[in-house]
Amino acid sequence: MSRYPVPAVFPDQPHQAELVIRRSRFLAHCARTTGHAEARAFVERIRAAHADATHNCWAYVAGPPEQTAEIGFSDDGEPHGTAGRPMLQILLHCGIGELCVVVTRWFGGVKLGTGGLVRAYQDSVRAVLAELPQEERVPRCRALVRVEFAHLDRLHRLLPDVEARLLEESYDAAASLTISLPRARWEEFTALLAGRTDGRATCDLLEDTPS
Template sequence: MSDRYPIPSCFHRVEDSIKKSRFITSMDHAPDLDSAREFVARIKEEFPDATHNCWAYAAGPPGDTAKVGLSDDGEPGGTAGKPMLNMLLHGGVGEIAVVVTRYYGGTKLGTGGLVRAYSGMVKLGLESLPVKEMVETIMLDVTMPYPAITLFKRLLPEFEAEVREESFSDVAGFTLELPAEHLAEFDERVTELTDGQAILCKK
């Protein structure tokens, strides 16, 4: 599984009318189960008079089913939450929660129509969703002799590493944040650069 994947960059909403029923799709970033549940609660609070507030979330990398949830919120079983979740899991975006709000317009859609409507509303939202890249990072403590500092600092941009803390005693110490995928090669290059005198410790 890649350490990088798209996630929602901000709250996003789309709306459509299907056979006189008003459908509102609300989406947001959900990096964990708590934030996903809080988002669902917030949207339900925003639309307390809606006929249904159906929801689904996948609070992990794209396609990961370890942290998922769904609800039909009164629609016939399997016609809303499940098709919404299926659309999220195949949508290529991770850490996402969605609520599809429905105001019933008087025309029944039938079970097939409901499945199409709810999955279609999630698809509609995903098509215009602003995303950014999620990069899994790690914190790393590095100590080294003073003569190596200049070359070491020149190396950092190549590995997208950022200095979070510095300390200077008998040796130079740095706390870095860098993408997890770069760790092995970074370790190798720093060791080579300092003739094995640098010490790297993952925090």
């Protein structure tokens, strides 16, 4: 899976949602994290920010949606199986990848029971996902295109057709354009470019770039 939704928020400014359930306060934080290390670092950031809390429970899916190669979870002192794993189940089926959720709880003096805790932590995750800003993860590449001036306008019109973005443009004997486009559309782009420039344009792949 090369393209999928991811959070459009990062660990330094995570998305938040708060619930109060039988006097306990549950504050959920969600951010995009790629890989185990980023997810664990985000957990520690939230834990440090809310060191006065009773629990900082967490779960993450740090890869594509529904894939379990990069997952993790913790009950952080809540009864076994009442927080981290139920949170993870919501994340695995939400259709979003590369995300970590930390639910911070301040105990309000009323015990919720195991079933109540499961519902509270899952509802906290649902709440933070309900209005989570999202964007599409699209693996991209950079390329250098050289084209004669007579074909420059054709190239400019082609770029939106393949979701390409112009990064830089310069001129000497011909026009040189550095562009970014989805990696999956590279072959399509080179074929269209050849057709629209009578095979006279050159295009060199520079590097793959993050989405």
